[in-house]
Amino acid sequence: MVVACVGSAISTMLALVAAAHQTGGRVICILRDHKELQISRQVPGSDACHIEFVIGEAQNLLLTNYSEADFVLIDCNLENHQGILGAVQASRNGGQVVIKSISFI
Numbered sequence: 001m002v003v004a005c006v007g008s009a010i011s012t013m014l015a016l017v018a019a020a021h022q023t024g025g026r027v028i029c030i031l032r033d034h035k036e037l038q039i040s041r042q043v044p045g046s047d048a049c050h051i052e053f054v055i056g057e058a059q060n061l062l063l064t065n066y067s068e069a070d071f072v073l074i075d076c077n078l079e080n081h082q083g084i085l086g087a088v089q090a091s092r093n094g095g096q097v098v099i100k101s102i103s104f105i
């Protein structure tokens with residue numbers, strides 16, 4: 001299982017980390033810049049060593065490098081979350097991916 005999360009979806013992501021590791025999966029978090037990376041690393045109790053943080057353009061990465069992700073989490077606070085959502089959904093063409101758009105505190 002590959003979980004790709006976009007944005008600072010840290011708390012939700014942590015819940016998924018446990019599940020992903022039980023199934024031998026990977027959790028990848030795509031962040032926009034190094035500032036977000038710093039924030040992510042500061043989350044108390046963060047199991048950050050089990051998460052692959054990637055900095056880049058979420059939409060492109062989801063359609064290329066992580067096109068096999070089973071689960072995609074998108075932070076609705078991202079300005080372009082609708083665009084990312086639409087692009088991923090279109091590329092899956094009704095495939096099995098679960099896409100969640102959630103908002104964070």
Ligand SMILES: *[C@@H]1O[C@H](CO)[C@@H](O)[C@H](O)[C@H]1NC(C)=O
Pocket residue numbers: 054055056061064065
């Ligand atoms: C995505 O894939 C390209 C081509 O395979 C590679 O050059 C690039 O480093 C990858 N990016 C990430 C963030 O893994």
